[in-house]
Amino acid sequence: MSNPQGKILRERLRQPELLKVPGVYDGLSSLLVEQAGFEAAFLSGACLSFARFGRPDMGLVTASEVAETVAILRDRVALPLIIDIDTGFGNALNVQRTVRDLERAGASALQLEDQVAPKRCGHMVGKNVIPTEEMVGKIKAALDARESADTLLFARTDALGVNGFEDALERAERYLEAGADALFIEAPQTTDQMREIGAQFGKRAALIHNLVEGGNTPVEQADELASLGYRIALYPAALLHGFTPLAQDLLAHISEKGDTMARRKEMLQLDDMNRILGAGELLETGDSYGE
Structure with missing residues (x-):
């Protein structure tokens, strides 16, 4: 099994320039990211929970729901997809099944974390982490389960907020090994911590950071992140954080006025949506088959 998008992503991460990766959660969001010219998209477990189920990021999404979503995204876009697989949905054997299912669905990279299941958002209190050896076993199991060597595995540790900075560094070293x-x-707590992370790991692995609105992070600018040695900036909830207040405002207007006429200049029309979604191309394809 080949993974051409994984190969593209692997080659891109060999370049020093920061890779900016917005979070997506459905076909429309992934299409908008691709049309905006981004080089990759991130299927955020949090945003999948937010958008599809109207629930917070507390480990409520299942492996099959993630796999179904990956297949939908891959059917619509060609850009590399980084997939948040939380804790891998179980032990090392469950992780292997998750890897196989998501790789077949079209994942380019899989992000595995060391939280205790059920997990919760990394910027929430009350999270816990599994022993280092257990996570190392999960990483090895995930790598063994890959059908393509071009499918990447990203290892995340939440230990900093649980056991402290030194434990997080030690875990990261083991995960890289x-x-x-x-x-x-x-969730590093200071710029100095991020600088130390960059100094220790930046030349040996691509470093990832969440630029999440309202999160516990000392850095919010991509340029500063790059200067600290990081190479992947995730914007996991930017689209939903931007969309939700607009939706609330529009719904309040509809409830009060009963129409959308005063907001039409701020909204797309049906023809606009069909153009963005590629209705014309679909009709042409159908015509080519005599439909």
Whole structure:
């Protein structure tokens, strides 16, 4: 099995320039990211929970629901997809099944974390982490389960907020030794901590950071992140954080006025949506088959 998008992503991560990756959660969001010219998209487990189920990020999404979503995204877009697989949905054997299912569905990279299941958002209190050896075993199991060597594995640790900075560094070192392609030390508390992370790992692995609105992070600018040695900036909830207040405002207007006429200049029309979604191309394809 080949993974051409994974190969593209692997080659891109060999370049020093920061890779900006917005979070997506459905076919429309992934299409908008691709049309905007981004080089990759991130299927955020949090945003999948937010958008599809109207629930917070507390480990409520299942592996089959993630796999179904990946297949939908891959059917619509060609850009590399980084997939948040939370804790892998179980032990090392469950992780292997998750890897096989998501790789077949079209994942380019899989992000695995060391939280205790059920997990919760990395910027929430009350999370816990599994022993280092257990996570190392999960990483090795995930790598063994891949059908393509071009499918990347990103290892995330949430230990900083649980056991402290030194434990997080030690875990990251072990995860890199186990074969992880990129490292994500979640929720550093100071710029000095991020600088130390960059100094220790930046030349040996692609470092990942969440630029999440309202999160516990000392850095919010892509340029500063790049200067600290990071190579992947995730914007996991930017689209939903931007969309939700607009939706609330529009719904309040409809409830009060009973129409959308005063907001039409701010809205797309049906023809606009059909153009963005490629209705014309679909009709042409159908005509080519005599439909």
